[in-house]
Amino acid sequence: MCGIVGYVGEGEKKEILLSGLRELEYRGYDSAGIALMDQAGIHHFKAAGKLSYLEAKTAEFTSASFGIGIGHTRWATHGKPNEINAHPHLGKYSFVVHNGIIENYQELKGRLQKKGVSFLSQTDTEVIVHLFEYYNEIHTDPFCAFEKTIGDLQGAYAILLITKASPNHIFFAKEGSPLILGTDAQNHVYIGSSDAALIGKAHTVTYLEDGQYGRVYKGALEIFVQGKQILPPMVPLQRNTLYAQKEGYRFFMEKEIYEQSSVLSNAMLGRLREKDIFFEEITPSFLSHISHITFCACGTSYHAALSAAYLFERLAQVSTSVEIASEFRYKKPYIQEGTLFIVISQSGETADTLEALKRAKRSTAKTLAICNVDNSSIVRTADTTLLTRAGIEKGVASTKAFATQMLVLWMLALEMGKETMTSTEYAENIRALRKIPTATQVSTETHERIQRLSKRYLHGHGFFFIGRDIFYPLALEGALKLKEISYLHAEGYPSGEMKHGPIALVDSELFTICLMPKTTLYEKNRSNVEELSARDATICAITPEPFSLADDLIYTKHTEHPMCEFFEMMVVLQLLSLEIAIRLGNDVDMPRNLAKSVTVE
Known part of the structure; x- marks a missing residue:
């Protein structure tokens, strides 16, 4: 959520900034803007809505001479999603873009207003540029003024600031929100809140740590910590932009559903050996003396954690609890001796999960991250990390991030359970792991069936997704997927809980998506679904077995292992949500109000 780009060089700054912002669209946003400075002065453009509106506003503008520029895509936290609240924010002679939340902005704003400063927006960000100019008037030293400014800020931020008082520099600062600096062979400097914005431009990059700040200018990076300059570690950025192409699919989400088979194979490379699991990232001593596991995550990753809890207790026979990260940090948690604290995050920048991890780091717990993004904040903070390799x-x-999280967690449960499981059970799980890439291949016949039956599910007053055992968290995930992209109300429930209240809502306009695996409590699930059918619920059963009471059937394969059914049903739920949302005419890849990387509380 929210994206930052910056550039120093002779290139066409407008196009470089807009190109970087396009690569950050996936994070979710509601407005966008850029500010550029060259010999002709400062130019700025802002627009509410899609990036295409900003592109239209800048169509006649060119900026090919040497100069600097900053850009931003905003996901509203303070103030409505409109052009006034869009970044960059303007002072008298400076512009700023900012990701994160300034927690003491009201106090700072009040101080400045008493000194006669006027504010245009409702945002917390605008206080930064006015505070900078206030200090610059006192010290007449722009960099000193910037240091004073960030010294007054409380909260999380990634900041870029340009000013006529120092026309060749971009000032930057990072605290709790990601920021990356990069250079190319022509001594151009690139800045982004994600390396996606730098791919194909920068050759080497440095990932800033909390508390680092400084300035960039032509061919040079100056990075400081507590007033002392440091030499940043530069690493190659070798990826290209081909990943961003849809390759013939209607939406990136559809492409990514189809990619799951191959990325799951990648996640197993070097880890799934002939007869056992091997993680080179984990030493035997790291997993020793573990008496309890605490999972902590948000959203889809939380559902992966709930699923993993079944696996760890069942396979590794270790006590397990699951915490929602946004609640964990405020409950004054007790972390017992011998705890392994596992955080799960797709982006590695999830603010609530990161703060929970920092809290765990202050205890005696060992910390482990399950993450998709190397060099992310969570990866750098945890004691060790297992990358999911989802791309x-x-x-x-x-x-595919959820799919790879589940696979890595399953393998970790097996690694921890190899001493407690029977050799037969362990071997059965190893064989099942090898079948997962095949289980997640999308069948043309199944996808076409889901496309046809999806038209039944465009109205009504809601959905229940139900399942038992490890399929209950999968039902939660199925409901979340549908909510996210279709905007239809959906809830996940354990099948056995329907009669404890929710069944009061059931009628023909209440759609029930039933996960009915043959390997896990099939007869129990069948009885629960029969109760719903008797009350005229519209039932879509996902199962390998014929079921006469279902209004719609989506058949899965017969298999001997529950996890093979789990992963196949996962794909079916994803496709069902996709096709319903497409029929409703929604933007599947960029649903309203949502962000890919939730970097604020």
Whole structure:
């Protein structure tokens, strides 16, 4: 959520900034803007809505001479999503863009207003540029004024600021929100809140740490910590932009559903050996003396954690709890001796999860991150990390990231359970793991059937997704997917809980998506669905077995292992949500109000 780009060089700054912002669209946004400075002065453009509106506003503008520029896509936190609240924000002679939340902005705003400063927007960000200009008037030293400014800020931020008082520099600062600096062979400097904005432009990059700030100018990066300049570690950025192409699919989400088979194979490379699991990232001592596991995550990753809890207790026989990250940090949690604290995040920048991890780091717990993005904040903070290797996921609604999280967690449960499981059970799981890439291949016949039956599910007053055992968290995930991209109300429930209240809502306009695996509590599920059918619920059963009471059947394969059914049903739920949302005419990849990377509370 929110994206930042910056550039110093002789290139066409407008196009470089807009190109970077396009690569950050997947994060979710409601407005966008750019500000550029060259010999002719400062130029700025802002627009509410899609980036195409900003592109239209800048169509006649060119900026090919040497200069600097900053850009931003905003996801509203303070103030309505309109052009006034869009970034960059303007002072008298400076512009700023900012990701994060300035927690003490009201106090700072009040101080400045008493000194006669006027504010245009409702945002917390605008206080930064006015505070900078206030200090610059006192010290007549722009960099000193910037240091004073960030010294007054409380909260999370990634900041870029340009000013006529220092026309060749971009000032930057990072605290709790990602920021990356890069250079190319022509000594151009690029800045982004994600390396996606730098791919194909920068050759080497440095990932800033919290508390680092400084300035960039032509061919040079100056990075400081507590007033002392440091030499940043530069690493190659070798990826290209081909990943961003849809390759013939209607939406990135559809492409990513189809990619799951191959990325799951990648996630197993070097880890799934002939007869056992091997993680080179984890030493035997790291997993020793673990008496409890706490999972902590948000959203889809939280559902992966709930699913994993079944696996760890069942396979590794270790006590397990699951925490919602946004609640964990405020409950004054007790973390017992011998805890392994596992955080799960697609982006590695999820603010609530990162703060929960920092809290765990202050205890005696060992910390482990399950993450898709190397060099992200969560990866750098945790004691060790298992990367999911899903590749960049452009669709806001997570698909292949969830799939790879589940696979890595299953393998980790097996690694921890190899001493407690029987040799037969362990071997059965290893064989099942090898079948997962095949289980997640999308069948043309199944996809076409889902496309046809999806037209039944465009109205009504809501959905229940139900399942038992590990399929209950999968039902939660199915309901979340549908909510995210169709905007239809959906809830996930354990099948056995329907009669404890929710069944009061059931009628023919209440759609029930039933997960009925043959390997896990099939007869129990069948009885629960029969109760719903008797009350005229419209039933879509996902199962390998014929079921006469279903209004619609989506058949899955017969298999001997529950996890093979789990992953196949996962794909079916993703496709069902996709096709319903497409029929409703929604923007599947960029659903309203949502962001890919939630970097604020």
